[in-house]
Amino acid sequence: MSKVFILAEHNGDSINQSTAKVLTAAKQLNADTIDMVLFAPNVDLANELTQFEGVATVHVVTCDDNHDQLAASIAPTIADMAQGYSHVWGPSTTFGKDVMPRVAALMGVNQISDIMEVIDSNNYKRPIYAGNAIITVSTDSDHQVATVRTASYEADKTDGGSAEIKESSLETAAEHTSFVKLATGDSDRPDLQTAAKVISGGRGVGSKENFDMVFELADKIGAATGASRAAVDAGYVPNDMQVGQTGKIIAPDLYMCFGISGAIQHLTGIKDAGTIVAINKDADAPIFEVADIGLVGDLFKVIPEMTEKL
Amino acid sequence: MKILVAIKRVVDYNVRVQVKPDGSGVAIDGVKMSINPFDEIAVEEALRIKEQGKADEVVVVTIGDDASQQQLRTAMAMGADRAILVNSEQAVQPLQAAQVLLKVIEKEQPGLVITGKQAIDDDNNQTPQMLATLWNRPQATFVSEIEFTDKGLQATREVDAGLQTIEVELPAVISTDLRLNEPRFVKLPDIMKAKKKPLETLAIDDLASERSNHRIEASQYEPPQPRQKGVMVESVEELVNMLKDKGLLS
Numbered sequence: 001m002s003k004v005f006i007l008a009e010h011n012g013d014s015i016n017q018s019t020a021k022v023l024t025a026a027k028q029l030n031a032d033t034i035d036m037v038l039f040a041p042n043v044d045l046a047n048e049l050t051q052f053e054g055v056a057t058v059h060v061v062t063c064d065d066n067h068d069q070l071a072a073s074i075a076p077t078i079a080d081m082a083q084g085y086s087h088v089w090g091p092s093t094t095f096g097k098d099v100m101p102r103v104a105a106l107m108g109v110n111q112i113s114d115i116m117e118v119i120d121s122n123n124y125k126r127p128i129y130a131g132n133a134i135i136t137v138s139t140d141s142d143h144q145v146a147t148v149r150t151a152s153y154e155a156d157k158t159d160g161g162s163a164e165i166k167e168s169s170l171e172t173a174a175e176h177t178s179f180v181k182l183a184t185g186d187s188d189r190p191d192l193q194t195a196a197k198v199i200s201g202g203r204g205v206g207s208k209e210n211f212d213m214v215f216e217l218a219d220k221i222g223a224a225t226g227a228s229r230a231a232v233d234a235g236y237v238p239n240d241m242q243v244g245q246t247g248k249i250i251a252p253d254l255y256m257c258f259g260i261s262g263a264i265q266h267l268t269g270i271k272d273a274g275t276i277v278a279i280n281k282d283a284d285a286p287i288f289e290v291a292d293i294g295l296v297g298d299l300f301k302v303i304p305e306m307t308e309k310l
Numbered sequence: 311m312k313i314l315v316a317i318k319r320v321v322d323y324n325v326r327v328q329v330k331p332d333g334s335g336v337a338i339d340g341v342k343m344s345i346n347p348f349d350e351i352a353v354e355e356a357l358r359i360k361e362q363g364k365a366d367e368v369v370v371v372t373i374g375d376d377a378s379q380q381q382l383r384t385a386m387a388m389g390a391d392r393a394i395l396v397n398s399e400q401a402v403q404p405l406q407a408a409q410v411l412l413k414v415i416e417k418e419q420p421g422l423v424i425t426g427k428q429a430i431d432d433d434n435n436q437t438p439q440m441l442a443t444l445w446n447r448p449q450a451t452f453v454s455e456i457e458f459t460d461k462g463l464q465a466t467r468e469v470d471a472g473l474q475t476i477e478v479e480l481p482a483v484i485s486t487d488l489r490l491n492e493p494r495f496v497k498l499p500d501i502m503k504a505k506k507k508p509l510e511t512l513a514i515d516d517l518a519s520e521r522s523n524h525r526i527e528a529s530q531y532e533p534p535q536p537r538q539k540g541v542m543v544e545s546v547e548e549l550v551n552m553l554k555d556k557g558l559l560s
Binding site: 011069070071072075093094095097098099101102104105106108109110111112113114123127128129130131132133134135136137138139140141174176177178179180181182183184185193197221229232233238239240245246248253254264265271274275276277288290291292293294295296297302305306309310 | 526
């Protein structure tokens with residue numbers, strides 16, 4: 001029977017929702033045991049994890065000097081703790097993608113990346129070729145190291161859990177790697193990866209200044225903001241707004257995009273959205289092939305009109 | 311310092327791959343093949359470091375069949391000094407690729423290894439991290455900027471929260487993200503010159519005879535679920551009303 005070990009993730013002051021999504025996927029394994037590990041500067045962050053129903057033990061490993069953010073520092077501890085587990089899973093976020101392959105290498109197995117569907121405890125579906133094909137994969141390994149594609153799962157919302165906390169401190173901090181800084185876009189808007197509504201802009205927005213219109217509309221309806229790779233490459237907006245194959249994969253209820261033509265790499269990032277709305281002046285733009293609602297029009301007229309009407 | 315760049319031959323990123331009707335794989339016969347775009351960025355970065363005088367040799371390596379020579383030649387036309395083909399008829403998976411690349415590292419003793427963060431065919435995003443682990447060296451993944459320091463180098467990484475900077479000692483493994491650089495175009499005379507550059511071929515079993523198994527087996531390929539056909543609206547008013555009716559906007 002399955003024993004699952006989940007790598008939890010925090011963002012400095014709370015647990016990242018990716019953790020609850022991995023838990024949802026893990027519960028589909030009908031496992032005997034689900035335990036978690038959290039690397040954090042202090043133990044308090046783990047309290048949130050003990051609330052999840054079905055989690056038996058939460059291991060908290062306290063780390064100094066931001067070593068909780070460094071894959072080389074935490075992977076050996078994870079691999080060591082995970083020896084008795086059949087499934088060792090993390091989120092398919094940049095944090096999980098950085099760490100989990102190190103864990104897999106230490107445990108001598110290939111990793112299953114981006115699980116989007118659990119068929120049973122040995123068989124899964126995952127996307128390849130930017131989501132243009134879905135493969136069913138299986139493994140004979142005793143330790144199935146995997147990342148879970150968070151956009152494919154709802155966050156586990158159970159409470160009433162009573163997991164036991166086991167505390168230790170990090171003993172595998174890497175000497176060859178150190179954390180220098182983290183620069184984040186200081187935004188009061190909802191988090192792009194978990195927001196119910198996302199407003200997004202592409203190259204068609206034309207400039208950094210013009211993006212203010214996009215932000216204004218987003219603020220009016222309480223949406224997070226995203227962008228295409230083209231808009232990020234052009235320097236209109238920071239990288240953390242990029243949606244797509246190599247950016248964020250998101251699944252909001254509403255995704256509304258302006259001036260995005262719809263390269264396959266971008267579509268990969270939004271195809272789990274509930275309703276896709278596309279506004280583009282080019283009626284032949286590929287984005288209209290996937291949009292639930294399309295409007296051919298000039299975004300410089302459409303955005304102000306929408307902002308006014310809402 | 312020597313820089314080793316690992317590249318992979320993949321279906322060109324402009325090709326929209328199709329799943330074969332019988333679900334046995336994707337149809338790639340006769341489609342355009344290229345250097346994995348992230349690996350092309352890795353080659354470019356290595357060349358720029360060399361051009362700044364911080365490295366004296368750029369070696370490209372790939373694991374693949376004979377056809378992969380084409381991508382190695384392209385990398386040499388960009389400016390890489392020489393190439394190594396680790397010949398394998400069977401596709402290798404990330405852990406096996408890392409084990410083979412480690413053998414190449416032991417032979418070549420590079421001061422820096424640069425490779426793409428993921429190959430755009432299987433989208434695994436594992437090999438650089440696994441290679442760093444087996445080599446017992448630091449990794450800087452998803453890198454958009456590199457700056458050499460007294461201790462080694464500072465790498466700016468594209469992470470979900472923004473930009474993270476870490477410092478690693480050398481040797482290290484770097485995996486590239488899209489904004490690290492824009493690869494140069496290859497000029498015709500350079501293609502001619504690249505034909506004369508050394509390309510060494512090694513048999514995978516001679517180089518790394520013991521590779522762990524534990525392959526991930528793919529049993530069935532299917533196309534993604536198509537989205538239902540949408541509707542076109544004529545005005546902002548119609549759009550807003552429709553979204554309100556669906557309860558998506560108030």
